[in-house]
Amino acid sequence: xxxxxxxxxxxxxxxxxxxxxxxxxxxxxxxxxxxxxxxxxxxxxxxxxxxxxxxxxxxxxxxxxxxxxxxxxxxxxxxxxxxxxxxxxxxxxxxxxxxxxxxxxxxxxxxxxxxxxxxxxxxxxxxxxxxxxxxxxxxxxxxxxxxxxxxxxxxxxxxxxxxxxxxxxxxxxxxxxxxxxxxxxxxxxxxxxxxxxxxxxxxxxxxxxxxxxxxxxxxxxxxxxxxxxxxxxxxxxxxxxxxxxxxxxxxxxxxxxxxxxxxxxxxxxxxxxxxxxxxxxxxxxxxxxxxxxxxxxxxxxxxxxxxxxxxxxxxxxxxxxxxxxxxxxxxxxxxxxxxxxxxxxxxxxxxxxxxxxxxxxxxxxxxxxxxxxxxxxxxxxxxxxxxxxxxxxxxxxxxxxxxxxxxxxxxxxxxxxxxxxxxxxxxxxxxxxxxxxxxxxxxxxxxxxxxxxxxxxxxxxxxxxxxxxxxxxxxxxxxxxxxxxxxxxx
Numbered sequence: 001x002x003x004x005x006x007x008x009x010x011x012x013x014x015x016x017x018x019x020x021x022x023x024x025x026x027x028x029x030x031x032x033x034x035x036x037x038x039x040x041x042x043x044x045x046x047x048x049x050x051x052x053x054x055x056x057x058x059x060x061x062x063x064x065x066x067x068x069x070x071x072x073x074x075x076x077x078x079x080x081x082x083x084x085x086x087x088x089x090x091x092x093x094x095x096x097x098x099x100x101x102x103x104x105x106x107x108x109x110x111x112x113x114x115x116x117x118x119x120x121x122x123x124x125x126x127x128x129x130x131x132x133x134x135x136x137x138x139x140x141x142x143x144x145x146x147x148x149x150x151x152x153x154x155x156x157x158x159x160x161x162x163x164x165x166x167x168x169x170x171x172x173x174x175x176x177x178x179x180x181x182x183x184x185x186x187x188x189x190x191x192x193x194x195x196x197x198x199x200x201x202x203x204x205x206x207x208x209x210x211x212x213x214x215x216x217x218x219x220x221x222x223x224x225x226x227x228x229x230x231x232x233x234x235x236x237x238x239x240x241x242x243x244x245x246x247x248x249x250x251x252x253x254x255x256x257x258x259x260x261x262x263x264x265x266x267x268x269x270x271x272x273x274x275x276x277x278x279x280x281x282x283x284x285x286x287x288x289x290x291x292x293x294x295x296x297x298x299x300x301x302x303x304x305x306x307x308x309x310x311x312x313x314x315x316x317x318x319x320x321x322x323x324x325x326x327x328x329x330x331x332x333x334x335x336x337x338x339x340x341x342x343x344x345x346x347x348x349x350x351x352x353x354x355x356x357x358x359x360x361x362x363x364x365x366x367x368x369x370x371x372x373x374x375x376x377x378x379x380x381x382x383x384x385x386x387x388x389x390x391x392x393x394x395x396x397x398x399x400x401x402x403x404x405x406x407x408x409x410x411x412x413x414x415x416x417x418x419x420x421x422x423x424x425x426x427x428x429x430x431x432x433x434x435x436x437x438x439x440x441x442x443x444x445x446x447x448x449x450x451x452x453x454x455x456x457x458x459x460x461x462x463x464x465x466x467x468x469x470x471x472x473x474x475x476x477x478x479x480x481x482x483x484x485x486x487x488x489x490x
Contacts, residue, residue: 045253047175053229053252054179057166058186059222060125060159065190066215067129067152071095072328073198074208081206084142096437097146101128101153103430109161110423118166118232125162126223129155130216137212148212155219157430160406161422168410169232170252173478177346180407181339184398188336195328234415234479237265264480282424287417293470294409294425297355300463301405302432304362305456306397308440309390317387334391338398345399350475351408356467358400363460365393370453401463411474414483 071078071094076085084090105125113121132151139145163183171179197214201207230252236245245265249258282291310331317327345354372385413421443452474482 045172045257047172049254050170050172050175050179050230050252053170054167054182056222056225056229057122057163058182059218059225060122060163061183061186062190062193063126063129063215063218063222064156064159065187065192066194066218067098067133067156067190069191069194070198070211070215071149073195073325074201074211077201077205077208078145081208082140082142082145090142094142094145094149096434097149098153098156099430099434099437101150101155102157103427103434105154105157105159106161106423106426106430107157108423109158109426110420112158113162113165113419114235114238117235118162118169119226119229121158121162122166122226123223125155125158126219126226127155128152128158129219130223133212133215133219137209157426161419161426164406164410165419165422166232168407168479169234170230172253172257173476175347176411177351177407177475178343181343181346181403183406184339184403185336185343188332188339188398192329192332192336195325195332199325233261234265234418237262238415264478282417282421287414287421290412290414291417291421291424294405294413294421295428296466297405297409297463297471298425298429299432300359300459300466301401302429302436303456303459304359304397304401304463305366305436305453305459306394306401307433307436308452308456309393322387330391331394334394335398335402338395339403342399342403346403346407347475350473351400351404351411352467352471352473354400355404355408355471356400356464358396358402358404359460359463359467361396361399362393362401363457363464365389365396366453366457366460368392370450370457373449373453408471408474411477411479411482412472415479 075091075094078094079085079087079091105128109121112124116124128151132148132153132155135148135151136145137148139148160183164180167179167183168176194211197211198208201211230248231244233245233248233252236242236248242262246258246262249261253261282288317323317330322330342354366389368385368389372383372389409422409425410418447455472482
């Protein structure tokens with residue numbers, strides 16, 4: 001019965017020319033037709049079966065957050081102990097060389113994930129984090145620190161795209177959004193963990209080495225625990241290993257749901273050779289539109305000013321008389337609170353709604369901060385606008401603009417290009433991230449906070465318009481339904 005319904009409804013959805021896929025209204029109509037037409041036959045599978053696998057995968061996101069924040073507090077102590085105190089270039093390299101490594105790891109992630117599978121890619125992600133953190137912890141010179149940070153950065157680049165891929169491919173459709181939000185929550189916990197571990201650094205000589213050593217523990221747990229986790233059934237099926245794919249579906253969804261999941265998977269073209277996916281096809285071929293959407297979402301996420309807010313938060317709070325450590329805690333709490341709320345709303349309101357209103361709230365927040373930077377308000381008003389606007393910005397970012405892109409993109413990318421397309425989009429993320437970090441303080445000095453915050457608000461408004469016109473809603477839909485609705489003609 002299910003197969004008959006699928007054939008009937010697959011012919012009903014609007015196949016669009018390959019150059020523009022279809023309008024988002026048509027795509028969402030296609031999804032509704034498929035969702036209403038398919039006789040799904042069984043109830044939702046138990047979320048408990050897939051949860052342990054998802055939690056292990058999010059350890060990579062915890063490490064991502066931890067390593068982004070691990071040098072913030074200890075940087076001064078590191079520079080003194082390693083003999084480059086006062087050398088701002090060297091200090092900047094210790095922080096930013098991770099971004100270079102992350103770009104390398106990110107660019108390789110899609111090809112590695114398609115070549116060796118998702119589980120082994122997680123283990124390869126953990127390996128440079130263990131080696132790099134150990135090198136940084138044990139070094140007695142700047143060169144060793146930089147090499148260690150570069151190794152760690154490579155692991156950081158591998159982690160986020162693989163985590164998004166894996167969570168998307170092993171999660172039941174009805175909780176996929178909730179599980180996707182775990183990635184953002186784990187990142188927040190990693191950032192807060194780095195802050196917490198770094199507290200004694202000013203009182204205990206050499207404590208910064210402990211900060212690096214500690215990070216090897218979750219990395220080792222990730223590598224070891226992945227041995228016991230399920231491989232992505234989607235990847236196994238693309239390799240022609242159908243029996244293993246069905247066995248993994250049984251582990252993740254239960255025996256009763258595994259047959260249905262396999263029948264869904266079999267309706268898509270069986271495992272196109274992933275090695276045949278070339279970069280030119282992603283940038284100029286029939287899938288270029290959906291890759292453009294993904295890359296633009298990540299670019300707008302970074303151009304919204306989120307990292308600039310993190311960089312500048314201590315200064316804003318300091319002007320309000322709040323110590324930097326308290327400022328970091330406030331930012332962390334706002335980030336975590338928004339992430340937890342998004343977890344509950346992701347599969348209720350949907351990805352598009354959260355993304356739309358998140359960028360809208362971020363635009364309002366940036367306008368508040370721009371207002372606080374003018375001479376039109378009193379000193380007390382300036383503090384309220386600046387501090388309140390900053391906390392609201394981080395909170396609204398965590399509601400949608402933070403977690404949604406990493407979840408949405410693996411959902412809308414066809415199975416054949418999913419890993420490599422994620423690599424391209426995440427590379428855009430890292431490049432924009434690098435340039436925002438590089439130019440923010442210079443732009444702040446040249447343009448002033450009012451104009452700079454207004455620019456960030458403009459990017460947020462652009463993101464609102466872009467989401468409205470180009471993003472399709474995917475909540476509750478299987479990857480199969482999404483793919484056939486978005487599938488371009490040859």
